[in-house]
Amino acid sequence: MAKTLQNSIPIFLIISLTVILFLISLTTAQNEYQFSKTLPPKRLGLKKEKLSHLHFYFHDIVSGKNATAVRVAAAASTNSSVTGFGFVVMIDDPLTVGPDPTSKQVGSAQGIYASASQAEVGLLMVQNYVFTDGKYNGSTLSVLGRNAVFSAVRELPIVGGSGVFRFARGYAQARTHTFNLTSGNAIVEYNVYVFHY
Ligand SMILES: *[C@@H]1O[C@H](CO)[C@@H](O)[C@H](O)[C@H]1NC(C)=O
Ligand SMILES: *[C@@H]1O[C@H](CO)[C@@H](O)[C@H](O)[C@H]1NC(C)=O
Ligand SMILES: *[C@@H]1O[C@H](CO)[C@@H](O)[C@H](O)[C@H]1NC(C)=O
Numbered sequence: 295m296a297k298t299l300q301n302s303i304p305i306f307l308i309i310s311l312t313v314i315l316f317l318i319s320l321t322t323a324q325n326e327y328q329f330s331k332t333l334p335p336k337r338l339g340l341k342k343e344k345l346s347h348l349h350f351y352f353h354d355i356v357s358g359k360n361a362t363a364v365r366v367a368a369a370a371s372t373n374s375s376v377t378g379f380g381f382v383v384m385i386d387d388p389l390t391v392g393p394d395p396t397s398k399q400v401g402s403a404q405g406i407y408a409s410a411s412q413a414e415v416g417l418l419m420v421q422n423y424v425f426t427d428g429k430y431n432g433s434t435l436s437v438l439g440r441n442a443v444f445s446a447v448r449e450l451p452i453v454g455g456s457g458v459f460r461f462a463r464g465y466a467q468a469r470t471h472t473f474n475l476t477s478g479n480a481i482v483e484y485n486v487y488v489f490h491y
């Protein structure tokens with residue numbers, strides 16, 4: 295009995311030492327490269343979340359010398375599709391406070407819209423609203439949504455933002471203000487509701 299106890303003490307010591315060394319190596323590795331940790335929101339200066347409503351007009355100018363929307367790609371079958379299925383348009387469309395294109399510009403919508411529906415004209419919208427005015431100057435909102443352009447009101451998710459719009463989420467409602475069938479140019483009214491800090 296006494297002999298068994300004497301034999302098991304060194305084994306116990308060796309196992310404990312191994313476990314301790316293993317734990318030390320783990321914490322050392324964690325201190326060297328820390329991949330993630332929990333932060334209190336106030337560390338980033340985040341206080342109370344607020345809701346903002348933005349109202350502006352989007353000018354989609356597809357023709358003329360100063361076009362702001364250019365077709366960059368299409369499928370071989372796009373022109374024979376009633377919905378233009380497969381075309382891709384790159385835009386840098388002005389955003390103004392009123393429907394008149396000469397009214398004050400507050401930013402632009404930069405990105406892509408593409409015909410993504412074969413049943414009706416339904417656009418995939420992947421755009422950043424880049425604001426250039428006042429407290430929003432330099433901040434952006436990112437939109438990823440569907441735009442069935444012949445519906446009276448279209449709703450597009452706001453999936454994020456930068457600057458004053460960090461952590462943004464919300465939605466945009468689009469209503470066609472005017473659509474010129476001859477030129478293809480459109481003016482679209484937007485109401486954007488967004489939560490941010
Ligand atoms: C295009 O833009 C230029 C410079 O802003 C302006 O002078 C011209 O009138 C515009 N042309 C058209 C067709 O809108
Ligand atoms: C399709 O139509 C556009 C104009 O709407 C034209 O620029 C393009 O060349 C046409 N593509 C084909 C493959 O016919
Ligand atoms: C927006 O910010 C840019 C860069 O900081 C600055 O040059 C520009 O004057 C600002 N515009 C307005 C309208 O505040």
Ligand SMILES: *[C@@H]1O[C@H](CO)[C@@H](O)[C@H](O)[C@H]1NC(C)=O
Nearest residue numbers: 357358474475476477478479
């Ligand atoms: C529609 O576009 C055509 C061609 O650019 C232009 O002549 C006409 O004045 C526009 N109509 C309206 C109502 O702006």
